[in-house]
Amino acid sequence: xxxxxxxxxxxxxxxxxxxxxxxxxxxxxxxxxxxxxxxxxxxxxxxxxxxxxxxxxxxxxxxxxxxxxxxxxxxxxxxxxxxxxxxxxxxxxxxxxxxxxxxxxxxxxxxxxxxxxxxxxxxxxxxxxxxxxxxxxxxxxxxxxxxxxxxxxxxxxxxxxxxxxxxxxxxxxxxxxxxxxxxxxxxxxxxxxxxxxxxxxxxxxxxxxxxxxxxxxxxxxxxxxxxxxxxxxxxxxxxxxxxxxxxxxxxxxxxxxxxxxxxxxxxxxxxxxxxxxxxxxxxxxxxxxxxxxxxxxxxxxxxxxxxxxxxxxxxxxxxxxxxxxxxxxxxxxxxxxxxxxxxxxxxxxxxxxxxxxxxxxxxxxxxxxxxxxxxxxxxxxxxxxxxxxxxxxxxxxxxxxxxxxxxxxxxxxx
Amino acid sequence: xxxxxxxxxxxxxxxxxxxxxxxxxxxxxxxxxxxxxxxxxxxxxxxxxxxxxxxxxxxxxxxxxxxxxxxxxxxxxxxxxxxxxxxxxxxxxxxxxxxxxxxxxxxxxxxxxxxxxxxxxxxxxxxxxxxxxxxxxxxxxxxxxxxxxxxxxxxxxxxxxxxxxxxxxxxxxxxxxxxxxxxxxxxxxxxxxxxxxxxxxxxxxxxxxxxxxxxxxxxxxxxxxxxxxxxxxxxxxxxxxxxxxxxxxxxxxxxxxxxxxxxxxxxxxxxxxxxxxxxxxxxxxxxxxxxxxxxxxxxxxxxxxxxxxxxxxxxxxxxxxxxxxxxxxxxxxxxxxxxxxxxxxxxxxxxxxxxxxxxxxxxxxxxxxxxxxxxxxxxxxxxxxxxxxxxxxxxxxxxxxxxxxxxxxxxxxx
Numbered sequence: 001x002x003x004x005x006x007x008x009x010x011x012x013x014x015x016x017x018x019x020x021x022x023x024x025x026x027x028x029x030x031x032x033x034x035x036x037x038x039x040x041x042x043x044x045x046x047x048x049x050x051x052x053x054x055x056x057x058x059x060x061x062x063x064x065x066x067x068x069x070x071x072x073x074x075x076x077x078x079x080x081x082x083x084x085x086x087x088x089x090x091x092x093x094x095x096x097x098x099x100x101x102x103x104x105x106x107x108x109x110x111x112x113x114x115x116x117x118x119x120x121x122x123x124x125x126x127x128x129x130x131x132x133x134x135x136x137x138x139x140x141x142x143x144x145x146x147x148x149x150x151x152x153x154x155x156x157x158x159x160x161x162x163x164x165x166x167x168x169x170x171x172x173x174x175x176x177x178x179x180x181x182x183x184x185x186x187x188x189x190x191x192x193x194x195x196x197x198x199x200x201x202x203x204x205x206x207x208x209x210x211x212x213x214x215x216x217x218x219x220x221x222x223x224x225x226x227x228x229x230x231x232x233x234x235x236x237x238x239x240x241x242x243x244x245x246x247x248x249x250x251x252x253x254x255x256x257x258x259x260x261x262x263x264x265x266x267x268x269x270x271x272x273x274x275x276x277x278x279x280x281x282x283x284x285x286x287x288x289x290x291x292x293x294x295x296x297x298x299x300x301x302x303x304x305x306x307x308x309x310x311x312x313x314x315x316x317x318x319x320x321x322x323x324x325x326x327x328x329x330x331x332x333x334x335x336x337x338x339x340x341x342x343x344x345x346x347x348x349x350x351x352x353x354x355x356x357x358x359x360x361x362x363x364x365x366x367x368x369x370x371x372x373x374x375x376x377x378x379x380x381x382x383x384x385x386x387x388x389x390x391x392x393x394x395x396x397x398x399x400x401x402x403x404x405x406x407x408x409x410x411x412x413x414x
Numbered sequence: 415x416x417x418x419x420x421x422x423x424x425x426x427x428x429x430x431x432x433x434x435x436x437x438x439x440x441x442x443x444x445x446x447x448x449x450x451x452x453x454x455x456x457x458x459x460x461x462x463x464x465x466x467x468x469x470x471x472x473x474x475x476x477x478x479x480x481x482x483x484x485x486x487x488x489x490x491x492x493x494x495x496x497x498x499x500x501x502x503x504x505x506x507x508x509x510x511x512x513x514x515x516x517x518x519x520x521x522x523x524x525x526x527x528x529x530x531x532x533x534x535x536x537x538x539x540x541x542x543x544x545x546x547x548x549x550x551x552x553x554x555x556x557x558x559x560x561x562x563x564x565x566x567x568x569x570x571x572x573x574x575x576x577x578x579x580x581x582x583x584x585x586x587x588x589x590x591x592x593x594x595x596x597x598x599x600x601x602x603x604x605x606x607x608x609x610x611x612x613x614x615x616x617x618x619x620x621x622x623x624x625x626x627x628x629x630x631x632x633x634x635x636x637x638x639x640x641x642x643x644x645x646x647x648x649x650x651x652x653x654x655x656x657x658x659x660x661x662x663x664x665x666x667x668x669x670x671x672x673x674x675x676x677x678x679x680x681x682x683x684x685x686x687x688x689x690x691x692x693x694x695x696x697x698x699x700x701x702x703x704x705x706x707x708x709x710x711x712x713x714x715x716x717x718x719x720x721x722x723x724x725x726x727x728x729x730x731x732x733x734x735x736x737x738x739x740x741x742x743x744x745x746x747x748x749x750x751x752x753x754x755x756x757x758x759x760x761x762x763x764x765x766x767x768x769x770x771x772x773x774x775x776x777x778x779x780x781x782x783x784x785x786x787x788x789x790x791x792x793x794x795x796x797x798x799x800x801x802x803x804x805x806x807x808x809x810x811x812x813x814x815x816x817x818x819x820x821x822x823x824x825x826x827x828x
Contacts, residue, residue, distance in 0.1 A: 362711065
């Protein structure tokens, strides 16, 4: 069965706001083997909504409407569905009473407007909304001679997601033929999308029953594998078989086989080995540290570091000898090495990482162009050094460099 | 006239990818006084595309299609428009020759597939694409007895944006009644959306001819003002009048009146005063430094800083006396003050900023709960200190704290 998602709200038609709820709903529908074939975004005007709903019912079997269930005059999703299907909409005293109770519990006064949320579509099942006042509705009906499943969900993500999970998914599951879906997410660092695809396409194209999606971020590839079967163990086996073959091919480029982020993996390895890390960042300006400290508990393994933008700070915080900067320049393999070794010594961590480079757009020369970055990781015995010539704008160069820094630490820990 | 945007591409119907082109196109259409009333996202299937195009032509006057102009079998936007309008699609030798020339210039071999991009819709104007091989097309036609303007634009943003600006906008402008639009963007820090709206709604609701949109980010509010008139000076005057009244009301909460980011404003003030800044960050883990160093040229005023996650580093890099940490705890007004003063001294900058707090989810106590953050800004004579009790998850607390740090520096510089 195919599905259309309609996101309701005039703000979603401005340059400033975007529907993101549909990504969540689509992901949940995948688990049922349901594909989204159309998405429509429509404003709060009744006439436009009726048009969108009728267009959808002509072309799909499942229709998910998101938004427009609130108490204001602008919230007309219930009326629009009633008009499109030519069914009645009646105030349900039981729902109104529930809304009233919810308001009372929060010691709020219920306004007249709020009782509009108690309007029930003819034949609809009410979907409970513990996180807001507007209940959802579910219709299993017939339109143009065909069976149609229609869900009306609230717009706020904090209300929509639980209602999709707890109310809508069981109803959909009951209405659809049984399916089992196995999934795996692999991640690889420091390889481009086309380079990765060239290596793994010969593998995954042979697994016609597994859907493989490649998502590329800066210096990062995410491979989503998904297989739908009538039996769970069959689906799982196929996904695992393909994952194993891809892991063989991409080898140590793969850093995660369960969807973890690179910073999570680095912190996990550090903790496992009882090791600690410090970082001296120049061109990345705190980006690598910021990524590590996003993770709760990172303070157990990440001790801190320095943002050594100026030459003086490279010396003062990371023990880089001024003569070295004088001789080789601040952007050089020698200085990156000294930064990694110096910050490690200063902080007293197991590992030290140093990053220096030219993020641009200014500051490049013929010899040392924008995008030139040196990275080093030291452990007291040996220091790895990498030179990269990165392409793109300032933001992209900074992101690549931070990713490379994290990946170097990971490789050192493996 | 109203408009529908159709984004074409099966990947836009997965949980992983989202149409963002339409935000850009919507913004440009605003300048012409054209409103988007529907957005549709459809996959690469011809039959579904024809359905979407016909639905759109029944309800709007202007239709912008994005994507599906490439050389592969999946790229069927041209065929879909031809089928929907019942017009012919013919290979145009002139376009094919141009594509051929473009390939030759890059010393690439043109494949048979690529000549599909030379198919021209009956009556279409060709839109030049200097950034790719697929030209766009423009139709000024009649459907269902009404005039319809239809643009076929390529999907890659690097091709779509220039074609929208240079080819499509002039054609639309010629076809539409003349309008002038004045815009202003104001930004305010450290105020919530509802608090801001409560203060300014009584003002902007009186300007019925100016459209005011409020966008909220973490600790940040953006106010977009827009006015459309037949004369430019009239539109500009109304926007400026409203902007002035809002600036009066929100006063020093407003940090930008031309859309600059907070970090740009801080760096701008620093440079104007010939001053420099250093930062000692604990709970924000490099976030404030990272935001400052995103800006090209930031090294002129931002000297660097330290990520002092551990107590030892607070002492070693920011001169915080260990006794102070012992007595008041690492998260305290006293330690924030010492961090700001210490990092300033160590780095030798005009201003020093210190941030210490509990980002959570762990580490909170009854006395010092998750979300408690102390910030300080020192200039050698006086040190400002702020205590905040922030709500939300780890990411939100970190973002608020970094925003507050930047805003404190701004206020000190004002």
